Amino acid sequence: MFRRNYSSALLEEAVDQLATxxxxxxRTALRLALHLLDQPRENVEQFSGALMRLRQxxxxxxxxxxxxxxxxxxxxxxxxxxxxxxxxxxxxxxVLSIENTGQYNGLYHILGGIISPxxxxxPGDLRIRELGERLAQGGIQEVVLALSTSMExxxxxxxxxxxIAQYPVTVTSIARGVGFGDDLEYTxxxxxxxxxxxxxxxxx
Amino acid sequence: MFRRNYSSALLEEAVDQLATxxxxxxRTALRLALHLLDQPRENVEQFSGALMRLRQxxxxxxxxxxxxxxxxxxxxxxxxxxxxxxxxxxxxxxVLSIENTGQYNGLYHILGGIISPxxxxxPGDLRIRELGERLAQGGIQEVVLALSTSMExxxxxxxxxxxIAQYPVTVTSIARGVGFGDDLEYTxxxxxxxxxxxxxxxxx
Numbered sequence: 531m532f533r534r535n536y537s538s539a540l541l542e543e544a545v546d547q548l549a550t551x552x553x554x555x556x557r558t559a560l561r562l563a564l565h566l567l568d569q570p571r572e573n574v575e576q577f578s579g580a581l582m583r584l585r586q587x588x589x590x591x592x593x594x595x596x597x598x599x600x601x602x603x604x605x606x607x608x609x610x611x612x613x614x615x616x617x618x619x620x621x622x623x624x625v626l627s628i629e630n631t632g633q634y635n636g637l638y639h640i641l642g643g644i645i646s647p648x649x650x651x652x653p654g655d656l657r658i659r660e661l662g663e664r665l666a667q668g669g670i671q672e673v674v675l676a677l678s679t680s681m682e683x684x685x686x687x688x689x690x691x692x693x694i695a696q697y698p699v700t701v702t703s704i705a706r707g708v709g710f711g712d713d714l715e716y717t718x719x720x721x722x723x724x725x726x727x728x729x730x731x732x733x734x
Numbered sequence: 735m736f737r738r739n740y741s742s743a744l745l746e747e748a749v750d751q752l753a754t755x756x757x758x759x760x761r762t763a764l765r766l767a768l769h770l771l772d773q774p775r776e777n778v779e780q781f782s783g784a785l786m787r788l789r790q791x792x793x794x795x796x797x798x799x800x801x802x803x804x805x806x807x808x809x810x811x812x813x814x815x816x817x818x819x820x821x822x823x824x825x826x827x828x829v830l831s832i833e834n835t836g837q838y839n840g841l842y843h844i845l846g847g848i849i850s851p852x853x854x855x856x857p858g859d860l861r862i863r864e865l866g867e868r869l870a871q872g873g874i875q876e877v878v879l880a881l882s883t884s885m886e887x888x889x890x891x892x893x894x895x896x897x898i899a900q901y902p903v904t905v906t907s908i909a910r911g912v913g914f915g916d917d918l919e920y921t922x923x924x925x926x927x928x929x930x931x932x933x934x935x936x937x938x
Binding site: 537538539540541543544546547548550551552553558560561562563564565566567569571573574575576577578579580581582583584585586587588591596597598599603604605622623626 | 741742743744745747748750751752754755756757762764765766767768769770771773775777778779780781782783784785786787788789790791792795800801802803807808809826827830
């Protein structure tokens with residue numbers, strides 16, 4: 531552990547702030563701070579400016595809730611995507627993960643969280659009303675629930691399922707099963723059980 | 735590799751900037767950017783402000799060259815330290831590393847670099863004149879050279895040695911040898927040879 535006496539309150543403050551980043555300890559924070567000290571002043575201005583602007587000027591797509599600099603996001607605006615399918619996710623992270631697979635061509639709906647009474651998050655805090663409005667407008671045939679399998683995720687999925695029931699859409703959920711490369715031996719019983727129940731025709 | 739389409743130029747710019755940090759790839763940069771997006775706006779303002787201030791308001795100790803918010807640094811100003819010994823290092827990083835050992839109680843002199851003709855760094859670009867001034871003032875009895883063993887480090891050490899010769903001080907160099915926990919088998923010949931030449935009385 532590095533001692534906290536860096537001979538400079540400025541350096542110490544910068545290290546304190548950098549150490550708040552996930553996965554960054556004080557030792558790494560010091561390394562990052564010294565790196566920034568070595569950079570030209572304009573670079574550091576650009577660096578901190580970019581982070582500040584990200585947080586201050588962030589806007590959200592009025593349709594799906596994705597971050598978007600100006601109005602409807604490029605995903606919702608892309609006419610090549612299948613607008614009859616909407617995938618409901620908790621956050622932007624999930625959208626990026628699913629987009630990264632290249633296996634989904636529909637639209638998204640970001641809830642902005644998950645129902646969690648312990649954290650004081652109720653249905654009213656999430657973008658559930660907006661989902662209802664999208665469904666009421668018509669055109670959507672399938673809603674894919676891609677929420678986590680935690681207690682909160684299941685609760686949210688069930689709540690959404692009840693809410694969606696009034697619209698003429700199919701509700702699906704992403705498949706659960708043994709991951710590629712995972713050993714059966716080390717897969718938890720719930721996942722392995724589900725993957726047997728939902729077994730698929732073998733395609734050689 | 736994450737695709738670059740984040741639907742937001744603001745997010746992309748923040749990721750680009752975070753990815754310039756040492757040891758941070760684009761995937762980690764995205765994780766950090768999304769973390770900052772989740773934080774309250776004031777926190778992100780404090781975060782980027784601290785980094786900006788570090789670079790803009792940084793001041794150096796007029797004596798040793800250490801970064802210092804206001805005048806002489808706490809190390810040079812500490813009367814409990816032995817002002818007759820000055821350890822010459824390349825950078826602030828080295829001072830922090832040596833301080834971390836808790837084995838040194840003298841003062842420092844930061845050169846701010848190392849003589850490197852390839853990089854266009856000559857003796858005039860380093861704080862060598864300032865070292866001469868400190869020695870000319872008297873009171874210093876020993877100068878410890880703690881420079882790297884690279885070609886540039888050796889050149890700088892030799893140059894300093896010649897410059898210091900005119901003052902009545904002892905010039906020493908940090909010990910080179912086999913590190914604690916290192917296998918003799920994997921130690922390079924130069925280091926192992928030096929550690930045999932400089933062998934010490936055994937203290938059981």
